[in-house]
Amino acid sequence: xxxxxxxxxxxxxxxxxxxxxxxxxxxxxxxxxxxxxxxxxxxxxxxxxxxxxxxxxxxxxxxxxxxxxxxxxxxxxxxxxxxxxxxxxxxxxxxxxxxxxxxxxxxxxxxxxxxxxxxxxxxxxxxxxxxxxxxxxxxxxxxxxxxxxxxxxxxxxxxxxxxxxxxxxxxxxxxxxxxxxxxxxxxxxxxxxxxxxxxxxxxxxxxxxxxxxxxxxxxxxxxxxxxxxxxxxxxxxxxxxxxxxxxxxxx
Amino acid sequence: xxxxxxxxxxxxxxxxxxxxxxxxxxxxxxxxxxxxxxxxxxxxxxxxxxxxxxxxxxxxxxxxxxxxxxxxxxxxxxxxxxxxxxxxxxxxxxxxxxxxxxxxxxxxxxxxxxxxxxxxxxxxxxxxxxxxxxxxxxxxxxxxxxxxxxxxxxxxxxxxxxxxxxxxxxxxxxxxxxxxxxxxxxxxxxxxxxxxxxxxxxxxxxxxxxxxxxxxxxxxxxxxxxxxxxxxxxxxxxxxxxxxxxxxxxxxxxxxxxxxxxxxxxxxxxxxxxxxxxxxxxxxxxxxxxxxxxxxxxxxxxxxxxxxxxxxxxxxxxxxxxxxxxxxxxxxxxxxxxxxxxxxxxxxxxxxxxxxxxxxxxxxxxxxxxxxxxxxxxxxxxxxxxxxxxxxxxxxxxxxxxxxxxxxxxxxxxxxxxxxxxxxxxxxxxxxxxxxxxxxxxxxxxxxxxxxxxxxxxxxxxxxxxxxxxxxxxxxxxxxxxxxxxxxxx
Numbered sequence: 001x002x003x004x005x006x007x008x009x010x011x012x013x014x015x016x017x018x019x020x021x022x023x024x025x026x027x028x029x030x031x032x033x034x035x036x037x038x039x040x041x042x043x044x045x046x047x048x049x050x051x052x053x054x055x056x057x058x059x060x061x062x063x064x065x066x067x068x069x070x071x072x073x074x075x076x077x078x079x080x081x082x083x084x085x086x087x088x089x090x091x092x093x094x095x096x097x098x099x100x101x102x103x104x105x106x107x108x109x110x111x112x113x114x115x116x117x118x119x120x121x122x123x124x125x126x127x128x129x130x131x132x133x134x135x136x137x138x139x140x141x142x143x144x145x146x147x148x149x150x151x152x153x154x155x156x157x158x159x160x161x162x163x164x165x166x167x168x169x170x171x172x173x174x175x176x177x178x179x180x181x182x183x184x185x186x187x188x189x190x191x192x193x194x195x196x197x198x199x200x201x202x203x204x205x206x207x208x209x210x211x212x213x214x215x216x217x218x219x220x221x222x223x224x225x226x227x228x229x230x231x232x233x234x235x236x237x238x239x240x241x242x243x244x245x246x247x248x249x250x251x
Numbered sequence: 252x253x254x255x256x257x258x259x260x261x262x263x264x265x266x267x268x269x270x271x272x273x274x275x276x277x278x279x280x281x282x283x284x285x286x287x288x289x290x291x292x293x294x295x296x297x298x299x300x301x302x303x304x305x306x307x308x309x310x311x312x313x314x315x316x317x318x319x320x321x322x323x324x325x326x327x328x329x330x331x332x333x334x335x336x337x338x339x340x341x342x343x344x345x346x347x348x349x350x351x352x353x354x355x356x357x358x359x360x361x362x363x364x365x366x367x368x369x370x371x372x373x374x375x376x377x378x379x380x381x382x383x384x385x386x387x388x389x390x391x392x393x394x395x396x397x398x399x400x401x402x403x404x405x406x407x408x409x410x411x412x413x414x415x416x417x418x419x420x421x422x423x424x425x426x427x428x429x430x431x432x433x434x435x436x437x438x439x440x441x442x443x444x445x446x447x448x449x450x451x452x453x454x455x456x457x458x459x460x461x462x463x464x465x466x467x468x469x470x471x472x473x474x475x476x477x478x479x480x481x482x483x484x485x486x487x488x489x490x491x492x493x494x495x496x497x498x499x500x501x502x503x504x505x506x507x508x509x510x511x512x513x514x515x516x517x518x519x520x521x522x523x524x525x526x527x528x529x530x531x532x533x534x535x536x537x538x539x540x541x542x543x544x545x546x547x548x549x550x551x552x553x554x555x556x557x558x559x560x561x562x563x564x565x566x567x568x569x570x571x572x573x574x575x576x577x578x579x580x581x582x583x584x585x586x587x588x589x590x591x592x593x594x595x596x597x598x599x600x601x602x603x604x605x606x607x608x609x610x611x612x613x614x615x616x617x618x619x620x621x622x623x624x625x626x627x628x629x630x631x632x633x634x635x636x637x638x639x640x641x642x643x644x645x646x647x648x649x650x651x652x653x654x655x656x657x658x659x660x661x662x663x664x665x666x667x668x669x670x671x672x673x674x675x676x677x678x679x680x681x682x683x684x685x686x687x688x689x690x691x692x693x694x695x696x697x698x699x700x701x702x703x704x705x706x707x708x709x710x711x712x713x714x715x716x717x718x719x720x721x722x723x724x725x726x727x728x729x730x731x732x733x734x735x736x737x738x739x740x741x
């Protein structure tokens with residue numbers, strides 16, 4: 001279970017305050033959507049969950065399965081089950097996607113005290129998950145994210161998620177840069193991972209992603225605070241009225 | 252994939268800043284008196300029972316050297332070297348020359364065992380397929396202590412021995428080729444080497460022979476205050492092929508030591524020479540104290556038509572590296588290649604690159620250089636590509652990539668291009684990048700530690716060059732690179 005308690009955070013470099021007291025509880029099996037206008041702090045929240053050191057938590061805590069994440073380095077959080085699907089996945093030149101997948105998977109297994117996966121077992125898993133996401137073996141031989149189209153990048157993110165089997169998945173604007181067909185493939189990939197032991201925090205601007213990944217709870221983030229919480233219908237309301245009403249409410 | 256994992260394991264298993272080859276072998280050695288003069292040169296020549304012409308050649312070089320001044324154009328800085336404060340000859344007392352393995356001092360055998368160099372012919376390199384064998388010439392300070400697989404190579408007609416032995420056994424071959432690629436007067440260090448060179452390897456592959464195994468020389472500096480002046484000469488006759496690898500290490504000492512080598516390669520018609528280097532001389536300590544000055548002249552002459560010479564280097568050691576393995580593309584349709592990974596960390600300084608001199612028609616060359624700088628190091632690529640008037644249709648492709656790790660290091664690219672022929676086509680691409688915080692964070696988010704992330708990203712960066720190394724050494728090189736970058740993050 002994820003509990004975010006009165007979380008305040010700022011940009012480490014210049015002290016700009018971004019999050020101004022966020023409270024959020026995500027139970028196992030739940031999908032929470034976080035919506036909000038540009039600059040409301042959505043992406044910052046995802047980075048802070050993953051432990052990016054560009055940000056400084058000044059107050060509050062993030063507790064995951066009884067343990068404060070703030071004390072953990074990003075790789076330790078990953079081993080603890082936190083996964084961030086990046087809005088802009090990073091290129092790693094010269095490193096084949098397949099190599100990256102295996103290195104990451106084994107690093108996490110090692111950190112958890114598990115044995116490395118044998119190559120045949122690893123290949124079996126990769127082939128299965130790749131097929132579901134319409135990822136070809138050829139693409140897996142290419143360097144990670146280098147020259148990938150927008151859709152390929154997002155599918156590669158979901159492939160990593162499917163292989164690493166995290167318990168908390170944070171999706172940062174996974175719908176951006178996707179056409180309708182790609183959106184469907186990616187959403188199906190996410191939905192396949194839904195289960196009683198896995199929580200999702202889905203960050204998005206638009207309702208359209210939530211047509212495919214139907215959330216249990218929707219939050220509206222504005223100026224670093226959650227200003228409204230509701231069910232899936234809240235997303236529809238936002239789609240019709242825009243964010244203006246909520247932004248004003250927060251001011 | 253396995254190599255990446257191996258790199259990571261290796262990085263994990265060692266301490267920061269450990270130069271694992273820094274031990275000293277306690278062995279009695281015989282040295283020439285310190286300093287340099289004509290008597291010292293006579294001493295060296297006499298020690299090696301050289302023919303008279305060789306001594307004359309050396310003395311002539313020495314006299315020439317006295318009139319020369321040290322080059323200062325490289326982007327490296329170091330205190331002036333006192334050439335009279337160096338021992339020019341040091342040899343383990345028990346091993347005056349190459350002999351059979353049974354006669355080699357056990358202490359020396361233990362040293363090479365510790366270095367992971369197989370000298371017993373039934374042994375193989377650690378982690379290598381049982382079938383692949385490598386012949387080794389082991390040079391310890393100023394002498395070659397043993398050369399393996401000589402008999403088997405002889406059956407194929409290949410001569411592989413120390414240059415001292417070659418001077419005694421095959422003087423006509425040495426005389427014909429030595430100094431024909433790097434003239435005695437070439438440059439300050441090459442001229443010094445010509446005067447005082449002590450040992451190195453000699454390879455002769457006769458017409459039409461494909462050398463049946465990898466050849467390698469392993470250079471070890473052990474003695475204090477001793478310079479190592481290696482001389483290597485490789486000749487591939489018409490249609491011959493040979494792949495050769497050199498490795499180098501030295502103990503961890505506070506003072507700087509000089510290694511001034513000359514390597515000459517000659518490829519005749521349709522011949523091919525592949526020369527690989529894994530250079531891991533002691534780089535100096537964390538404060539930049541000690542380390543080897545590696546001032547080396549390496550040049551290959553594609554003398555025959557359709558000949559090919561390929562240099563691959565992985566440079567991780569030495570306090571200062573000054574080295575430009577080059578190709579003279581004399582024969583029509585000849586080809587030169589230079590693949591380089593130069594890693595600098597701590598206070599290391601590297602000024603390295605290549606020269607591709609296109610003289611013949613339809614000659615081609617390819618340069619792939621990957622520089623990685625970390626710590627407070629400076630890493631310069633310096634390269635010349637030139638086309639002579641008659642070099643019609645000369646082609647070159649150059650790619651220079653630099654990767655910076657941290658804020659205090661520097662990467663520099665200095666390409667020179669000269670074309671006197673209108674049909675020549677030279678292409679140059681250069682990039683400089685940093686391991687970005689975003690890349691690090693991305694990898695860490697997927698579960699990789701700092702060091703695993705750097706190892707992975709660097710492995711990706713150098714991949715094109717690693718692929719050029721003989722397979723037996725690719726994994727080794729990859730490990731070495733990771734170790735050299737130990738402690739460069741955070």
